[in-house]
Amino acid sequence: MAGRNQHHIPRFLQRAFGVKRSGKPIEIWTFKQDQSATKEAIKKTAVDVDFYSSPSPDGTPTLDDKITDAETPLALLTRAVRDQAVGSSVCGEDAAAIITQLATRTFHRPGGRRAVDGAR
16 A cells, blocks of 8 residues: 555655755745745645545555556656756657656646645
């Protein structure tokens, strides 16, 4: 089971924006409507309980399990793209794989609200 704390923006992407502090969890700056910017631990940002799926009663893989399984190769691919020299070209298939994963993950929110609306 992948877990109930499910990120709609993957942690591996958030880490690239991290503020590192010695011996403490990586934090990122978060911006919320009508609030001042704050630093929060990545484990608490862009996350909801059972965002993609609840645990299955019989142990069969859930949607979140499948997404989690796809994240490791995607994280490695994203790192390889990020590590390329400035000005170099990114393989179109690699870019499409990254964008497809992110677009399908982040557009919808629980209750039919869209993440791009700023709805919670």
